[in-house]
Amino acid sequence: MARPLDLNPDRLFPSDPTTRAIARTLYAEIADLPIVSPHGHTDAGWFADDTAWTDATALLLAPDHYIFRMLYSQGIDLDALAIPRRSGTPATDPRAAWRVFAQNLHLFRGTPSRMWLDHVFAEVFGFEVALGADTADLYFDTIAEKLASPAFRPRALFDRFKIDFLATTEGPQDDLGAHHRIRASGWGGRVVTTYRPDGVIDVEHEHFAGAMARFAELTGEDVYSWKGYLAAHRKRRADFRAAGATATDHGHPTAATANLSPVEAEALFGKIVGGRWTAADAELFRAQMLTEMAAMSVEDGMVMQIHPGSFRNHNAGLFASHGRDKGADIPMRTDYVHALKPLLDRFGTSTELSIILFTLDESVYARELAPLAGHYPCLKLGPSWWFHDSPEGMRRFREMTTETAGFYNTVGFNDDTRAFLSIPARHDVARRVDCGFLARLVAEHRLADWEAAELAQELTSGLVRRAYRIDSPEIAAKAA
């Protein structure tokens, strides 16, 4: 028999009645604030073309590596879940894939994916019974039916979700066509791009050569000369600002930065594009490019995001058969203190530059990141990220950073997701966990109630708007 699907209004609040009552009051004031999503991976084409999604498997299962990695870890074949191979998408019936997922939902107990899914099922689709083996078909059919209706088109959901600002991520090799179509359409939703140049910076990426060729084509610059390469970045940064971007993003394996002389930098670049590089050269070039990007940010005002520390494509067999982004990226120990020093030696006292630091290594929160952000004017802390974007992960982030960096050196929440339908769920989790944390401080008389109320607003809205400069007309102006 189907179980009821209930979202308890007190979910994620601490159980102690005093603390819970405070959390409830704090949350009531910010629960309905518009969503600001300054970093994510939704497809701009959805909003450009506003075409309907087709079915539950294609929308919720196949693109979500949080979900299929867990199923895979328990020995479930990815073909049975309709996950695309390099050689093409397997001929799996989407309904059959959905059933496999539904039968194994117990694997997600205690995970954030489970909370996000329940929120999507209840709030977006209106289900009142839980997903399970017995309701798999009901879910599959109902979702297909709803997705076919106008109310479930991307733009309609964007409005329904009260999204005020949504950033996608594109590379220098992208023509931003979808973003141009959004702007040309006259639609009022604020969907902007983010400049993520990794594809033309990381020579170890399998698509580097192709990305460079496209980079040359789109800019008309000689991107194989150091001067032309930098000029091409400047051009594309301006293009991105014209498409609304206020930020760049950098997902290197480490946080290493370098501060080479122009002559050294040019020589290194020669090795990179000449194909005469070692792994150490590749790392040094990525490091130098972070500093070059910082230099350009000082010029054009774009906020830098540094997202290091992932060992990409750890599973060699799966990478061979299925390619990237299949749930096989594993965090690594990451140093920031030594890694960032070259860049900080050059720009550390700048009040123009703004760098948002993320980590997959929680041991650096209290030891490195909070002390750095609590000192350098140019540094701020991004929220708990990826594997740590979860109730316990968010709690640890606040407990380990607040006492040294305070709240005001943080930047609010990032959903960082491809799963558009889960965006409200993810922001809701963050708001609840933050209110629970603030409530504990109030209950322990470490913060006044009115201060907690102000902070709840800041954590939801104020900090993210200022940190990402989303209300700063001068950044768009620099695009001209």
Added chain:
Amino acid sequence: MARPLDLNPDRLFPSDPTTRAIARTLYAEIADLPIVSPHGHTDAGWFADDTAWTDATALLLAPDHYIFRMLYSQGIDLDALAIPRRSGTPATDPRAAWRVFAQNLHLFRGTPSRMWLDHVFAEVFGFEVALGADTADLYFDTIAEKLASPAFRPRALFDRFKIDFLATTEGPQDDLGAHHRIRASGWGGRVVTTYRPDGVIDVEHEHFAGAMARFAELTGEDVYSWKGYLAAHRKRRADFRAAGATATDHGHPTAATANLSPVEAEALFGKIVGGRWTAADAELFRAQMLTEMAAMSVEDGMVMQIHPGSFRNHNAGLFASHGRDKGADIPMRTDYVHALKPLLDRFGTSTELSIILFTLDESVYARELAPLAGHYPCLKLGPSWWFHDSPEGMRRFREMTTETAGFYNTVGFNDDTRAFLSIPARHDVARRVDCGFLARLVAEHRLADWEAAELAQELTSGLVRRAYRIDSPEIAAKAA
């Protein structure tokens, strides 16, 4: 005046009344389930011969390095505690040693040893007053008297403790005589061995040469040739399976694995047995042998346990006077992401292979182990181990692994102990802490009550039985 000894029925449950009530309900359903102990260091001879233990010092103090390390850390001489030296056991009166311990029991406040001891004293021996200077003799005498009675013989306690499965640990140089005697005796208790080949793999171990000689003798193989060495492992693995083993265990200094070609591996083995090895060779050989053991596990179905990260015998002076296992092993920072890759590159997508990973470095729980186990089909997470086998350690384990790996990539509890009498106490602590953790998830509406009840059963019984394949007849069959 003697203090009462009370085991509060609510011990270890969170104090918040809502959470505590849920924890109580969950615990009531699993408190009396039989004990499955798939990894430990009890002496198989106890169950083979069923002879009586003699006194409190010999049974509870002298073999327990958790206890005498703490006393030693406060300047108490090990001779005063009757701890054996390399040159022999000091002529300390066991009663005098027990008194020293009793006088210093305050040192254990807040430690798991204290909880385990109180449980043993109250539940196994029936004491109603606490141990202290004033009750040392009462304890010593009462324990001696009880130990002399049939009800306190090893097999009687095994039954009284409701142990369903108990694994000991032996090396390839062990003839498994005790296990054979257990089987020949017709006694119904399921006590099995575990294959721990470190003694013939770690050339830096002081007894390597002797272990190899015995390995040759027991197998009749030329263990000094690479081919014969591998064949000898296969023979002994079959012997161990015949003595009930379902698992192997590997306690290397690091988690390093290697994937050498057969020619390289043979050359390296030549250096090892030829005595021409460096520390780097010794490490590489251990690394290669983990991969060789994985290859054999794919053949014979034995589950691999990897227990890395201990700096053994850190105290040089104490090692000289007293030898190994004297409380001087200290955890080290341990990498898994790079270390395991060679093995995973070869077997990572296997659904036959099962590897259970342990750590002494909690900073890897959320960063490395949970992401690895939440992806690779062959990997699961062992429980919090050794210094972390404690209420706070268990809580951190759940808080830092569940959101990424879920519950179903974990394997229940290990007591990992030589202290047989403490086995029920240790399992009880784990059950209580798990119920407390589940209760918090329910109280915060992150899990339904019926899901928590299912999980409590799984964490106590289901996961361990499946992970260690203890109900899998095909593993014993492969012994034939």
Added chain:
Amino acid sequence: MARPLDLNPDRLFPSDPTTRAIARTLYAEIADLPIVSPHGHTDAGWFADDTAWTDATALLLAPDHYIFRMLYSQGIDLDALAIPRRSGTPATDPRAAWRVFAQNLHLFRGTPSRMWLDHVFAEVFGFEVALGADTADLYFDTIAEKLASPAFRPRALFDRFKIDFLATTEGPQDDLGAHHRIRASGWGGRVVTTYRPDGVIDVEHEHFAGAMARFAELTGEDVYSWKGYLAAHRKRRADFRAAGATATDHGHPTAATANLSPVEAEALFGKIVGGRWTAADAELFRAQMLTEMAAMSVEDGMVMQIHPGSFRNHNAGLFASHGRDKGADIPMRTDYVHALKPLLDRFGTSTELSIILFTLDESVYARELAPLAGHYPCLKLGPSWWFHDSPEGMRRFREMTTETAGFYNTVGFNDDTRAFLSIPARHDVARRVDCGFLARLVAEHRLADWEAAELAQELTSGLVRRAYRIDSPEIAAKAA
């Protein structure tokens, strides 16, 4: 309108009513115990000369890098806060600087600085309204007025704060004049020094040459010969003991120790004083000197404190303009297991030697420090330090060390501060957090109430007195 300034009597106690009631009871018994401050950085001259402080900015803002680093991190110019440059103190009106601070007090929400300040404002100065933009002048004027009165002179506050023992920190290049004046004055306050020889050990310190010259002058030894250098240390250690010192302190970048032969040590020293050293030589010399200092401690009974792991002066631009101690020191990952082994190989089994270990890397608490201190007789754990001297930091320290090291291998609280007025606030926070931790153990039936009461006394008074040997007449005697 000004907000009230209330110090809630239950602040920092857990919110759960059962736990809070226990914490209250425990705290009531130790709240008023005298303060023992065995490690800090107050100015001995204050107590020698007992001259009045001038104003709020000079007393509370300009010397406190916890405060101005946070303001600086948000882009506030240090000149506006009257922070001294290398070239001199900026001509900023102290009142204007105070106003900038007051306007930005919200930045400190959730930080320990905020709690300490509120305690100072309420308890020391008697304010009943909170500091803010509207009360900045009221605060500035009131504080100036009070500071001019006899009741706010250093010695009067020392008595009012019920300080029983206060250690300052001086180097071998210091003539201890202030300490001699204190003793000569007949004043009864026990203010003692601590021997911190880093200035003549760390050749990478910018003042090494000057410190060595002064070291020679004060001792009359040939400090440029290895023999004379060691003799000079012995002389100055005796001078320091005569000025009440019971401890030494060592703030190296890492915890590395070495155990060179006398010939090797002398050769290394030759390189150091000959100016022919590399960074590796400098590190090895610091490492060797920790072992030499341990050897002298075995002779003279002084307790060693090791405070490693800070990357000093990380902000190159700020170091150039403002010099040291400007909030730009950042913690680094720190190894202890391998680093301490050379020293421990020599002195690890000594029961004479006492070393107190601190860390800025919380990942070592459970992994390395608690296991080391829970084994070696000569090792104890200092409290959570610097960035971790905070409610959450203290809680993590207890949660991650107690189960392995117990309470009795810890040493009570250190305030480690230059901010004299905050000393009672800091000790009060530590007492409250410890009582909260003990209360949780009682509420979860992991500790009896009478044991918790005994431990609260120990954590406040007993452990620190014994660990720092402050009641040991034999140490002073060895000065003769």
